[in-house]
Amino acid sequence: MTKITSKYVWEVPVRVTHWVNFLAILVLSVTGIYIGNPKSLALAPSGYVMGWVRFIHFVVAYAFTISVLARFWWMYKGNRYANWRSFVPFINADGRHKMGRMFRYYVFISKEVPYVEGHNALAGATYLLVFGLYLLSIVTGFALYAEYAPDSVMFKLFGLIFIPFSSQGVRLFHHILMWLLIGFAIHHIYSAWLMDVKERGGVMSAIFGGYKPLREKE
């Protein structure tokens, strides 16, 4: 028989930032699509449709940035599942081995379900890429945002990106990043669901409640 105990894996800051990011990316994508390809919704010049959409984009952008920074901080302060090491499994042989095992399972070469408590190694490495996309969205977003005030501190900081890249190039890249994040979201929900079914590790409920079931053979 096995005994099922539960283990507290995802602490509050991990779960809160996860859901703030989820909501923020949703809102930023919807407002971003409107900014990128607006429809003439206002009937009178006194309307403020684009004004509000952009306002929401920028306010949520700040919330998103704070959430991402908080998660970075928690990579040092949080428990071992939240730690930055989970996102760089490839730095040691064991991690690389685990990534390989997970990869073989994903591509149907192996039938062994690798059960893990925190992130599986492959997922962890993927999240590193996603954090990269977050940072790029933030940097390009604030650079474009600061264009209205070229003598501001913000522009001095983020505007550095305009030395190697043109403003239009940065705009296009900011736009493409959204599609990359949407692509990630599709993959992410699918694999979370897949692993929830296959691993029976309760990943889906863990991101709400924080606990994962642990099976121990007696």
Added chain:
Amino acid sequence: MSRTRDGNEHDGLPDPALPPPTVWEERGISRRDFMKFCTAMSAALALPPAFAPKIAHALDQVKRPTLVWLEFQDCAGNTEALLRSSHPTVAELVLDVLSIDYHETIMAAAGHQAEEALAKVTKEQKGKYLVIVEGSIPMKDNGVYCCVGGRTAVDIAREVCGNAFATIAVGSCAAYGGIPAAAPNPTGAVGVKEAVPEATVINLPGCPLNPDNLTALVVHYLTFNKLPAVDSHGRPLFAYGKRIHDACERRPHFDAGQYVEEWGDHGHKKGYCLYKMGCKGPATWHNCPTQRYNMKTSWPVGAGHGCVGCSEPLFWDSMTPFYRRLPNVPGFGIESTADKIGAGLAVATAAAFAGHGVISGMRHDKGKPEDHEEA
């Protein structure tokens, strides 16, 4: 009593109580018009109105600094912009105050005589004269693609700009290479600062430049004896410190959400925002909305055409396609936009994972935790 000196209100005899006529009055410009001009210039330079008398004082005293005007790979469009005002303006006369010792399009001298005049300036007025450069400088194959009087453009620029007090690069070609530098840039065209890094260069890009900005720059130099503050692209902040999008007369339509969707549609007739027609106002810094062109008559967006970003470095490459908001995605056909590719990516991802899900559902995994527990 105001002391009018335009000759209208007295009998024509010089009033002994008045100071002798200034250089301006000799040229038929009334004190009133002159002061109006000085006030307009302090506004163009983003100075408080209190500076107008200071500018007036400086312009009254001008010592005719020497100016040479070099043309390289250009279309003379900036010269045209300057010369083709509909009637003589104070602005033109300010430039007259400069002693234009060399200008290929307008000088009377030709051949060796002209080149001698130029050599004389660089030698005798070293570090004191101003240079205006129009057109880009080709660097490929030792610069042979543009020669004047048997010398390459880069060779002339090194000597003339290198010895000047300052060089004003007028138009986008002189500033950043402009149209000759557009990909694939067959002549290796660059702007003055890149060709002659040691020169003091101030850029007045635009296609063409706005002559009012050149006048204001010269007035600034005559008034303060130094060059104005510039941005990271070497452009004076008084003219390039604000984004077109943020000063545009159509901006309320942008914020409202009223866009031209098609040329000639209802919105176009009503003067809605040209954002969706590919206007590059959001990526371009220039004072066109306020300063305007051709005696302040109009400017592209005012006339119903989107901005093409002509005052930004390498605009021919970075601002195209002119009638689309975003650049094309490199490596894809010109008909694909970022959104089409992105939506395709999202659909492909979803399809791939749906397929993966079906296969995963059918497979029997080994070591599945506690299968036997299931009833």
